[in-house]
Amino acid sequence: MSGIEEDPIIGRFFDSADKKARWVARLQIAYIIWIIMVIIGIISLFVWYLLK
DSSP states (O other), X not given: OOOGGGOTTTGGGSSSHHHHHXXXXXXXXXXXXXXXXXXXXXXXXXXXXXXX
8 A cells, every 4th residue: 555655746745754744733723724614604504594
């Protein structure tokens, strides 16, 4: 099984442990922002439904 480091396109972004750690941190931040946006969207739909 080959790792992500051998990928010709995105392998250069993950070729060292430091780069992998930075990308994991960025993905965690993006995931938290995504969850917050989903919660805000659900709450805004609920409020819109109540005020309608």
